[in-house]
Amino acid sequence: MTDFTPFEDLLRGHAGLLEDTAHDRWVRAQALFEERAYREAAVLLKELLSEVDDVGHELTDVRLLLARSLYHSAQLDGAIRVATELLEHDPNEPYAHLLVGRALQRKGRRDEAQPHLRLAELLGGYQI
Numbered sequence: 001m002t003d004f005t006p007f008e009d010l011l012r013g014h015a016g017l018l019e020d021t022a023h024d025r026w027v028r029a030q031a032l033f034e035e036r037a038y039r040e041a042a043v044l045l046k047e048l049l050s051e052v053d054d055v056g057h058e059l060t061d062v063r064l065l066l067a068r069s070l071y072h073s074a075q076l077d078g079a080i081r082v083a084t085e086l087l088e089h090d091p092n093e094p095y096a097h098l099l100v101g102r103a104l105q106r107k108g109r110r111d112e113a114q115p116h117l118r119l120a121e122l123l124g125g126y127q128i
Contacts, residue, residue, distance in 0.1 A: 038073035076103045094124025
């Protein structure tokens, strides 16, 4: 029997070599994010969202982690798209506003970013 590191187990799970329930994939995606494997986490989260029926608030965390993964892997258009979709479901989600604002800033679209950054500060106390 071969001993795998926790990160190798995460990758094996993503490759379908371990049990693959929606909960298992969510836990693996969170762990990949914590390991700074943002692209891998984003792939897993996209798959998870495509397979799970939208049950409202319960998927907010999945969408938010996906937007964060996309942002941290410099997939700024994807981060903006996912965070904006999240805001359609929950317009008062401060971290989604922060992600949209920061992604727009990184793209050089500072004027478009400001309203989102202000809302992030007002709704959640995130400093701009």
